[in-house]
Amino acid sequence: MVQVVQPELRRVRSRIWAEWMERSRPYLLLLPALSIIGVLFGGGLLLALFQSLGFFTLLGPGELSLEAYRAAYSNSEFWTSLLQSFYIAIVATALSTVLSVGLAMLLRSANRWATLACQITLPIPHLVGIAGILMLLAPSGLIARVFLALGWIQTDQDFPLLVNDGASIGLLIHFLWKEIPFITLILLAVLRGLNPAYEQQARALGASPWQCFWNVTLPLLKPGILSASLIVFGFIFSSFEVPFLLGAIQSRTLPVYVYRAFTDTDLTRRPEAIALGLTLSAISIAVIAIYLWITANARSQVSGKRNS
Template identity: 30%
Template sequence: MQDTQENRRLWLLATPGLLFFLIFFLIPVSALFLISFDKSSTGIVDIRWMFDLGNYERFFSRAIYYEAALRSVGLAMLVSIIALFLGYPLAFLIAKTTDPARNTFLMILVLSAMQLDMVIRLFGLMVLMGDKGLINQAAAWAGWTDGTPIPLMYNFFGVVVGLVQFTLPFMILSLVGVIQGIHPSLEEAARSLGASRWKAFWKVTVPMSMPGILSGMLLVFALAISSYVVPTLMGGWKVVVLPIHIFQQISELAKWQFGATVAVIMFLISIAAMLVYQRSASRLAGGRI
């Protein structure tokens, strides 16, 4: 009886969140899914229950669209890996810093990058990496270039830098709590058995922090594959990814049906990536995930 009352209380506590998730996520996504099966018509948003596969055939029959899908996946995977390699050492340093003042200072540095709007942060990167930016001006002053600017923006490299700068704090925050939860005695036990500090780190700390690695990479992947602003500003419309196609189809051409099709495909790609990450991380962590 007591367990039943406790379960009811838990469900009551979760009800507002579940309703919000239902109304503002499941219903809109389901509507997009249904719209994607309607025939493409300019300016029509209503669900017409046609169940036509023409939009999906168009997507996979034209190279510009499925190449954008492959580019989006490759870009998100690359950004996830770079963010992990850059973020893990920083998260490890924050987690192992026992002095409260230093720990707070490091956390403020990480969180400060999230306080500014993303567009403002990207404009700052444009000042740094543009053809007339600080990096190119410094390179020209030092005589490293012959006057021709280094192409740091409006290409794939610029988009990667922008996405890593945007997603790195999320990776760090995903890792800090997990690393802090690893008891120091585990690494000390490994070292007492003859393992070096480096080997103990790879055999104990890294596998034990796999849940944080998984969640961080999933979060970074989702943010990177769905980003529209970063490829637009840092790529200059030259690095065409799925969100750009969605924007063009819906906002510029008013083709809601085909835009919804691209959105559904991107959503399915993200779900598939989650399953792959889950299986891979579970094997690497020895089934603890």
């Protein structure tokens, strides 16, 4: 009896091991790369946390203290920069999302060439876009020179300030130019994957095109809109090079403020700068967590509707 059971147990163990290896193969293949990223990123984050708490600073071993966080959060420039970052991220994300929904609806039935034309700005680096904005919208830029040649303005100083301005108009224009195609691409994929029967039934029941869009299409687009807008919001909020080159000097965003604090010649402010950087990282992680939560809920709702 034992001789019969042992081979059967070995076969069961071999089958379980083979199934486990098959399921774990993608994770095992990713393990070396994830380990390197985890050590470098996690180690740097841990070292930054220790330095913000007063340990391992450039001025000595130090001792446990929350002075860096107290100094960072009690500075009015921090709150001004934080509000400026939220202002730019919220306005740019809201405008990009609204315009992208309209553009996606227009391109829904368009040919692939129109869709390709909409996506042509996606591979263009942000620095190239910044250079284009400066060449076009600066007081000495192309548009100002055209206006001057036409006699619409007397000097280049008469041209409205659209770059490095307090309202961040040039900054918002750049983000709109860059992010609208990205959100549109995501929404187009969602739109073209929708079952047309929902809209057809709504139209058959007498719904107007606007009612059909508002009550049928838009709710189905909601998960894609939320996911895309959160990705864009997180990117804009943590963006450095765009507000550094196009933003107002007197009202800096939080990433620019962190950079200025970190490059300060006063080394006693370094823990404060690291505390600011960790705060920025915490906000970015919170945005990622919200994004994952929304996508998980959207998938569960879709699977629940399909099962029902």
